[in-house]
Amino acid sequence: xxxxxxxxxxxxxxxxxxxxxxxxxxxxxxxxxxxxxxxxxxxxxxxxxxxxxxxxxxxxxxxxxxxxxxxxxxxxxxxxxxxxxxxxxxxxxxxxxxxxxxxxxxxxxxxxxxxxxxxxxxxxxxxxxxxxxxxxxxxxxxxxxxx
Amino acid sequence: xxxxxxxxxxxxxxxxxxxxxxxxxxxxxxxxxxxxxxxxxxxxxxxxxxxxxxxxxxxxxxxxxxxxxxxxxxxxxxxxxxxxxxxxxxxxxxxxxxxxxxxxxxxxxxxxxxxxxxxxxxxxxxxxxxxxxxxxxxxxxxxxxxx
DNA sequence: TTGATGAGTCAGCAC
DNA sequence: GTGCTGACTCATCAA
Numbered sequence: 001x002x003x004x005x006x007x008x009x010x011x012x013x014x015x016x017x018x019x020x021x022x023x024x025x026x027x028x029x030x031x032x033x034x035x036x037x038x039x040x041x042x043x044x045x046x047x048x049x050x051x052x053x054x055x056x057x058x059x060x061x062x063x064x065x066x067x068x069x070x071x072x073x074x075x076x077x078x079x080x081x082x083x084x085x086x087x088x089x090x091x092x093x094x095x096x097x098x099x100x101x102x103x104x105x106x107x108x109x110x111x112x113x114x115x116x117x118x119x120x121x122x123x124x125x126x127x128x129x130x131x132x133x134x135x136x137x138x139x140x141x142x143x144x145x146x147x
Numbered sequence: 148x149x150x151x152x153x154x155x156x157x158x159x160x161x162x163x164x165x166x167x168x169x170x171x172x173x174x175x176x177x178x179x180x181x182x183x184x185x186x187x188x189x190x191x192x193x194x195x196x197x198x199x200x201x202x203x204x205x206x207x208x209x210x211x212x213x214x215x216x217x218x219x220x221x222x223x224x225x226x227x228x229x230x231x232x233x234x235x236x237x238x239x240x241x242x243x244x245x246x247x248x249x250x251x252x253x254x255x256x257x258x259x260x261x262x263x264x265x266x267x268x269x270x271x272x273x274x275x276x277x278x279x280x281x282x283x284x285x286x287x288x289x290x291x292x293x294x
Numbered sequence: 295t296t297g298a299t300g301a302g303t304c305a306g307c308a309c
Numbered sequence: 310g311t312g313c314t315g316a317c318t319c320a321t322c323a324a
Contacts, residue, residue, distance in 0.1 A: 031310070054310090059302060061312055066300080068313095073220050076227055083230035087237060094241045097248055104251035111258035118265055178295075201295095206317065208297055213315075215298090296324085303318080309311085 021049070027056035168196070174203035 019038055026034070026049070034053060038046050166185055173181070173196070181200060185193050 055303070057311075058304080058313095062302065062314085064312090065314060069216075069220075073223070076220070076223050080223055080227055080230060083227060083234060087230060087233055090234060090237045090241060094237060094244060097241060097244045101244055101248035101251060104248060104255055107255050108251055108258060111255060111262060115258060115262055115265075118262070118269075122265075122269075202318070204296075205298095205319080209299085209317065212298060298322085298324105300321090301319090303316105305314100305316085307313085307315105309313105 019045075019049075023052075023056055026053050027060065029053070166192075166196075170199075170203055173200050174207065176200070 019041060021029070021034075021037065029037075031050075031053075034049060035046075038049050041049075166188060168176070168181075168184065176184075178197075178200075181196060182193075185196050188196070
């Protein structure tokens with residue numbers, strides 16, 4: 001018995017016909033090629049070859065299936081990390097912009113303050129210069145309330 | 148043969164000793180209890196019982212293992228959704244605050260404009276009233292540069 | 295011994 | 310037939 005390759009036990013005791021196919025070869029082989037190779041074997045042996053081929057195929061499928069699953073899981077875990085980083089980034093940006101907003105807001109109120117102070121002093125000046133008569137006390141309000 | 152429960156094939160042909168344990172019972176049973184129950188059996192039959200018990204246990208372990216895996220995957224997928232929602236929320240907030248900031252900024256520049264206009268007109272007025280002499284042209288700069 | 299898990303096998307579904 | 314996947318079995322590791 002040749003042992004240059006993994007051989008097929010199924011044919012060990014076949015005296016007339018002899019077919020030897022390695023696992024990797026059998027697994028890669030098309031069903032047509034296999035049929036040619038085992039054409040002259042008995043029905044049972046043919047079935048045995050096909051079954052072995054199916055098992056070898058299934059082995060690969062199972063491996064692939066498992067890998068696919070774990071890759072998918074790892075992918076969404078990675079995606080999680082990316083999303084978390086994005087949250088950190090946006091939250092930081094938010095903080096920065098809130099500070100800017102608060103500073104502008106403060107600046108606004110200071111400018112308003114200065115402006116209204118100027119307004120008051122200007123009115124005062126004009127009034128003193130006689131360009132504007134002092135407003136009568138409570139004119140409007142008393143008129144309305146006493147009416 | 149009783150068929151009121153799943154029975155134990157292993158003992159079908161035992162003529163002297165007879166032990167019948169259902170799968171669920173065998174799986175739940177402690178190893179001590181099992182040993183008591185099968186005390187009088189042959190060594191081979193004892194081993195067969197223990198082996199069946201181990202297989203039943205393993206079946207449960209495998210089930211649990213598979214469920215654990217899929218639950219973990221689902222959990223991180225859920226986590227992904229939550230994170231995405233958080234991003235949307237923070238991004239929206241960021242947009243809102245940016246708008247506020249821009250409005251305050253604009254308001255600031257308008258107030259500044261008004262204020263500097265007032266400043267100019269006030270300076271002009273004072274100058275016209277003779278309280279402030281017109282500034283000589285290029286005094287400082289020419290003095291320095293011509294020195 | 296118990297529990298968990300990767301890998302191989304099989305059943306069964308979908309194409 | 311082919312490929313995929315859930316469930317089972319087994320080998321093997323850790324506790």
